[in-house]
Amino acid sequence: xxxxxxxxxxxxxAGMRDVYPEQARVRRDTESxxxxxxxNHGYQMVSxxxxxxxxxxxxxxxxxxxxxxxxxxxxxxxxxALRPDMTPSIARMAAPLIANGQPEVxxxxxxxxxxxSTAPASLxxxxxxxAESTQVGVEWIGPPAGAADVDIIALCQHAxxxxxxxxWQMVVSHAQLTETLLAAQGLADDxxxxxxxxxxxxxxxxxxxxxxxxxxxxxxxxxxxxxxxLRPDSIESLLDPLGVSAAADVEDHSQRLRAMQFARTLxxxxxxxxxxxxxxxxxxxxSFDFTLTRNLPYYTGIVFEVFVPGVGAPVALGGRYxxxxxxxxxxxxxxxxxxxxxxxxxxxxxxxxxxxxxGGKETER
Amino acid sequence: xxxxAFAKGRTMEGVLPLWQRAALPVPxxxxxxxxxxxxxxxxxxxxxxxxxxxxxxxxxxVSFGVADIGVVGKDxxxxxxxxxxxxLDLQAAACKLCVAGPPAEREKRPRRVATKYxxxxxxxxxxxxxxxxxxxxxxxxxxxxxxxxxxxxxxxxQTGATLAANGLVVFDEVLDVSxxxxxxxxxxxxxxxxxxxxxxGLKTALEGGWKA
Numbered sequence: 001x002x003x004x005x006x007x008x009x010x011x012x013x014a015g016m017r018d019v020y021p022e023q024a025r026v027r028r029d030t031e032s033x034x035x036x037x038x039x040n041h042g043y044q045m046v047s048x049x050x051x052x053x054x055x056x057x058x059x060x061x062x063x064x065x066x067x068x069x070x071x072x073x074x075x076x077x078x079x080x081a082l083r084p085d086m087t088p089s090i091a092r093m094a095a096p097l098i099a100n101g102q103p104e105v106x107x108x109x110x111x112x113x114x115x116x117s118t119a120p121a122s123l124x125x126x127x128x129x130x131a132e133s134t135q136v137g138v139e140w141i142g143p144p145a146g147a148a149d150v151d152i153i154a155l156c157q158h159a160x161x162x163x164x165x166x167x168w169q170m171v172v173s174h175a176q177l178t179e180t181l182l183a184a185q186g187l188a189d190d191x192x193x194x195x196x197x198x199x200x201x202x203x204x205x206x207x208x209x210x211x212x213x214x215x216x217x218x219x220x221x222x223x224x225x226x227x228x229x230l231r232p233d234s235i236e237s238l239l240d241p242l243g244v245s246a247a248a249d250v251e252d253h254s255q256r257l258r259a260m261q262f263a264r265t266l267x268x269x270x271x272x273x274x275x276x277x278x279x280x281x282x283x284x285x286x287s288f289d290f291t292l293t294r295n296l297p298y299y300t301g302i303v304f305e306v307f308v309p310g311v312g313a314p315v316a317l318g319g320r321y322x323x324x325x326x327x328x329x330x331x332x333x334x335x336x337x338x339x340x341x342x343x344x345x346x347x348x349x350x351x352x353x354x355x356x357x358x359g360g361k362e363t364e365r
Numbered sequence: 366x367x368x369x370a371f372a373k374g375r376t377m378e379g380v381l382p383l384w385q386r387a388a389l390p391v392p393x394x395x396x397x398x399x400x401x402x403x404x405x406x407x408x409x410x411x412x413x414x415x416x417x418x419x420x421x422x423x424x425x426x427v428s429f430g431v432a433d434i435g436v437v438g439k440d441x442x443x444x445x446x447x448x449x450x451x452x453l454d455l456q457a458a459a460c461k462l463c464v465a466g467p468p469a470e471r472e473k474r475p476r477r478v479a480t481k482y483x484x485x486x487x488x489x490x491x492x493x494x495x496x497x498x499x500x501x502x503x504x505x506x507x508x509x510x511x512x513x514x515x516x517x518x519x520x521x522x523q524t525g526a527t528l529a530a531n532g533l534v535v536f537d538e539v540l541d542v543s544x545x546x547x548x549x550x551x552x553x554x555x556x557x558x559x560x561x562x563x564x565x566g567l568k569t570a571l572e573g574g575w576k577a
Contacts, residue, residue: 169554202450205545209454218568225561287554307551310430312448314550 015117015131026349027134030341031110034136037159043108043138048089050112054079057088059327060298068115068129082114087324087336090139095328104142110341111135130342137318137338144333145269145301145320150276152335153304156316157282159339160306163348168308168315170285173292175299175319177266178224181238181290183259185220186252187211199293207291221291228288229274235267273302298324304337308347315344366412367559370432372420372441375523376544379458380436387570389413389563410562424449424547433552434560440521440542444482450553452564453546456571460523462540464489465507465533470516479509480519489519489539507531 012018019027035045054066055078069081083089086109094105117131138155140148153170160168178199182192191210198206204221211217223237239260277283294303301320308315318337325332371377385391390405390413392398403415416432421444423437428447435449440462442451462485464475479500480486490497500515509515511531521542522528522535546567548560 167555171554201446202448202550205451205454287557307554309551309555312428312430312550 030345031136033162034159034339035110037162038108038138041155043106046107046109051080051082052089054081056092057081060324062297070114070116084115085113086111086135091324091328094141095325095330098330098332106140108138134341135338136341137336139336141332141334148335149273149302153282156337165308168285168306170304170306171287171289171292172302172304173290175301175303178290178293180259180263184239184256184263186256196293199291200295224291227290229270232271239263311343311347313343315340315347366414368414368432370416370418370423370426370435372423372437373417376420376438376458380455380544383455383457383570387566427547427549430549430551433549433556435547436544438542439545444485448550450548451545452548453567455544455546458544460521460542461538462542463522463535464517464519464537465528465535466510466517468534471536475517477515478517478519479506479515481506482519486519507533
């Protein structure tokens with residue numbers, strides 16, 4: 001049997017992937033289960049157009065991020081982009097309601113999001129940034145940090161419970177604590193920036209090398225590894241006041257002390273948060289790791305990611321973004337998270353949801 | 366059980382002595398066997414499964430999670446960045462990414478460069494303000510310079526013996542490269558205790574002063 005090179009069949013752009021009968025059903029069922037769960041917990045479904053002005057999407061973000069988006073000029077010459085996630089659209093939609101006095105907005109959604117990607121879709125769905133993927137998530141605008149964060153963690157963990165996954169792990173970090181602690185170590189701005197950049201890429205070797213002295217970098221990493229608000233005194237080794245007196249520069253010295261003070265404030269909030277998690281029995285699949293960082297500047301509080309075996313990128317991720325709504329004209333705290341449906345499916349079916357066993361050729365006659 | 370993807374060849378040879386010093390299990394019949402998967406029990410680390418892969422494939426195995434951790438040269442990670450954690454510099458299988466060519470070419474502007482690392486080479490020559498044509502090859506890069514396909518090569522140099530044997534000299538040393546321990550992002554979260562044990566075992570062995 002030979003494969004006669006076919007003529008005339010259409011090609012598909014890189015990163016796009018077709019989903020055949022039954023597979024599409026599996027995906028839609030998963031979206032529906034999540035949506036129904038969120039609706040039962042008081043979140044109302046919303047939807048919006050697939051593209052937004054780049055200026056809208058960039059509020060609260062670094063301009064370079066737009067390099068990752070599918071952009072073009074609309075008929076009026078304004079630059080638009082396919083949304084890379086739903087949060088900016090939700091913030092844009094919610095801002096007028098909040099500005100008109102509505103105390104809170106609790107919305108959920110199931111939408112496609114888009115990024116520029118050169119990787120084939122099969123790989124990027126399971127591990128990297130997919131060109132197109134399905135996100136099902138919630139946004140809760142209005143409540144400040146504290147109990148609401150615990151509710152959001154609970155909602156995400158209980159949503160994980162909908163699926164038969166034995167092994168999963170939620171990792172929680174904080175958007176401001178890590179850099180504050182680096183400042184409290186007396187590290188110069190450029191060193192801090194390099195370390196944050198390395199942490200973002202998961203390059204721990206780079207973190208050690210960014211330090212003037214690698215042993216010090218190693219030492220710092222191991223203290224970060226032991227840091228958990230479930231043991232409130234675990235922060236003490238990172239806030240050693242004796243280390244500060246060595247700083248020669250007076251201005252540098254006071255900057256360090258301010259950083260230490262701020263770190264203590266954040267830590268007090270985090271230890272309260274951890275106590276609430278414990279009281280509600282949410283710490284079984286949860287660990288803290290403050291080397292987990294996120295490159296979205298609009299995050300202000302807790303950030304978290306959920307990992308499952310066999311998928312190299314988080315299946316769910318979220319966090320607190322108290323500054324974003326102000327950029328849309330209605331200052332309000334907010335917290336939310338989203339599931340990455342294709343990644344979740346890859347874990348649930350061991351990648352087979354796109355293979356023969358959940359549909360595919362055999363079932364098509 | 367922890368699955369380790371090892372980059373076959375130079376990297377593996379360089380790293381195995383360190384691996385043994387850390388009392389990590391090592392496949393026993395490595396030389397005689399043509400097998401690509403080995404399972405070795407160990408008291409300290411539990412069962413360790415080894416996958417022997419082409420260096421460029423190690424980050425792929427790790428990013429898909431069929432291997433929890435991997436051992437691979439930094440050159441591969443530079444050329445083909447993946448979302449994996451880079452845990453430890455194993456300081457073994459050390460070499461340099463270099464620009465080399467026939468001595469007569471040294472003073473001339475580079476025009477055509479042969480390499481296994483088109484991405485990195487492109488970045489490097491741009492950073493030097495040079496515009497070159499890149500020729501992607503997958504092995505015996507020196508040959509390209511010897512027979513005149515390219516006036517420069519951009520490649521790994523370990524001892525320089527192959528360059529010398531082909532009448533080529535190093536023009537510029539671009540990057541230091543050594544073997545790295547990498548981890549799948551989920552495995553790192555889900556098998557943290559086991560991976561941390563291996564990392565700290567290797568770190569202790571490194572601090573023992575052993576060098577490649």
